[in-house]
Amino acid sequence: xxxxxxxxxxxxxxxxxxxxxxxxxxxxxxxxxxxxxxxxxxxxxxxxxxxxxxxxxxxxxxxxxxxxxxxxxxxxxxxxxxxxxxxxxxxxxxxxxxxxxxxxxxxxxxxxxxxxxxxxxxxxxxxxxxxxxxxxxxxxxxxxxxxxxxxxxxxxxxxxxxxxxxxxxxxxxxxxxxxxxxxxxxxxxxxxxxxxxxxxxxxxxxxxxxxxxxxxxxxxxxxxxxxxxxxxxxxxxxxxxxxxxxxxxxxxxxxxxxxxxxxxxxxxxxxxxxxxxxxxxxxxxxxxxxxxxxxxxxxxxxxxxxxxxxxxxxxxxxxxxxxxxx
Numbered sequence: 001x002x003x004x005x006x007x008x009x010x011x012x013x014x015x016x017x018x019x020x021x022x023x024x025x026x027x028x029x030x031x032x033x034x035x036x037x038x039x040x041x042x043x044x045x046x047x048x049x050x051x052x053x054x055x056x057x058x059x060x061x062x063x064x065x066x067x068x069x070x071x072x073x074x075x076x077x078x079x080x081x082x083x084x085x086x087x088x089x090x091x092x093x094x095x096x097x098x099x100x101x102x103x104x105x106x107x108x109x110x111x112x113x114x115x116x117x118x119x120x121x122x123x124x125x126x127x128x129x130x131x132x133x134x135x136x137x138x139x140x141x142x143x144x145x146x147x148x149x150x151x152x153x154x155x156x157x158x159x160x161x162x163x164x165x166x167x168x169x170x171x172x173x174x175x176x177x178x179x180x181x182x183x184x185x186x187x188x189x190x191x192x193x194x195x196x197x198x199x200x201x202x203x204x205x206x207x208x209x210x211x212x213x214x215x216x217x218x219x220x221x222x223x224x225x226x227x228x229x230x231x232x233x234x235x236x237x238x239x240x241x242x243x244x245x246x247x248x249x250x251x252x253x254x255x256x257x258x259x260x261x262x263x264x265x266x267x268x269x270x271x272x273x274x275x276x277x278x279x280x281x282x283x284x285x286x287x288x289x290x291x292x293x294x295x296x297x298x299x300x301x302x303x304x305x306x307x308x309x310x311x312x313x314x315x316x317x318x319x320x321x322x323x324x325x326x
Contacts, residue, residue, distance in 0.1 A: 095319045099125040102312045106305045108294035112313075113217035115225040116323030117278065117285040122221035123321070128291045131272045133215035134262030135163045137185075137198075138171075139276075140223070141210055143236050144184045145171045152235055160239040160260060163247060165208065172210060185210065192226040194219040207264065217289040220276045225287035228278055229325035240277055250306030251288060254314050256280045261306075263299055270294075273302025279313065284322030288313060 093101075095114075103110060103126065111128030115121060142156045158167035175181035182200035189196050199213040227233040240258035251259040259277025266272065276289035290309050294301035313320070 095316060096125060098312070098316055098319075102309070105308055106292065107296070107301065108292055108305060110292045110305060110309060111217050111290070112309060113221035113289040114320060115218075115221040115287045116321040117225045117228040117287055118323045118325045120225075120321065120323070122218040122225070122287070122289070124218050128217070128293060130214060130216040131274065131291055132211065132262075132264060133213045133220075134211050134264040134272070134274065135165075135168070136220065136260050136262035136274055136276055137208075137210045137213050137215065138163065138168045138262075139236060139240070139260050140185050140188045140198075141168065141172055141175075141181075142239075143227070143233055144181075144188045145174055146236060147188070147232060148175060148184065152239075156236075157239055160236065161242050162244055163261070169208060172208070178209060182210070189219075189223060192223045192230070194223045196223075211262070211264065217274075217276075217291055220289040221287045224276055224278060224289075225323070228285060228287065237278070249303040250275045250290060250310045251277050251279065251313075253307060253310045254279050263302060265297075268297075270297030271299045271302050273299060273306060275306055279317065279320075281317050281320075281322060284324045286317070286320040286322050 099112065109126070109128045111124060111126035113122040113124045115123070138159045142152075142159055145156055146152055153171075155164075155167040155170045158164040159171055172181050175184050178200040182198040185198045186196070189198070196213065196215050196219050199209050199211075202209045203212050228237065237258050240260050241256075243252060243259065243261075247261055250261065251257045257277055257279045259275055261273070261275040263271055263273040270293065272291060272293055274289070274291035276287075279286050279288055290306055292302050292305040292309070294305055
């Protein structure tokens with residue numbers, strides 16, 4: 001038998017089959033692993049939370065089963081809704097309305113008259129419109145005396161700054177007999193636009209005649225509003241800016257004010273406490289006259305009520321009728 005040398009280099013048939021089978025198995029295994037990985041990736045994508053699928057998706061406001069709003073998932077802070085600006089202009093309370101709200105705070109009856117300086121008439125608020133002038137009448141008395149004698153005296157100054165009754169009686173007497181003195185004071189009032197009649201007789205023992213002059217709040221505010229623009233009244237008005245601290249309640253609480261107070265009991269002993277003067281602002285001046293009849297009838301309660309009214313005036317100066325001298 002001849003021997004073919006090529007046959008000596010061939011692998012036996014039984015040896016090639018195992019190697020080929022191993023290769024086929026390897027390929028199939030790799031394909032299977034690839035399919036499993038691909039399927040797993042698809043499954044992972046399907047179950048991945050919505051917030052992780054795409055950063056370009058719009059934010060949502062998830063709501064719990066209980067219905068309360070929760071912040072969106074992720075590191076973002078909740079965004080507050082934009083502020084809504086109101087276009088409604090708040091209604092400005094009128095002076096009369098604000099005074100109506102003030103009245104219940106005063107334990108008793110109160111009245112306030114207001115006038116711009118140099119012009120116009122006074123407007124009255126409240127339920128006290130008039131009464132005895134008491135020591136507020138010392139202002140026109142001293143004005144009349146200064147015009148009579150040509151200059152201020154120590155008694156005139158004391159009658160205003162300290163409300164000294166003895167000094168005021170001296171000034172009154174210097175004007176002549178009671179009827180003449182009353183006429184001279186009335187002339188000062190007429191020149192300031194009011195027709196108040198000055199009491200010349202001592203109708204209540206122990207009290208001055210002129211202090212019992214019935215002087216309405218409106219006439220009083222009108223008087224000082226016009227006197228503010230009369231150069232002859234300037235020195236007395238300046239004294240009204242120097243009232244001693246013990247009598248600086250009410251309008252005295254307002255910086256720069258010039259004022260004079262008056263107080264006294266009725267026949268039954270209940271006090272009327274009043275005050276009038278000028279209050280300055282950057283836009284002009286306003287003339288004010290106040291009177292209170294406290295429910296308790298005491299002088300102290302009256303001054304406390306004047307403090308309340310003065311605080312209301314200070315808070316509402318922007319609504320007051322202001323004026324300037326021409």
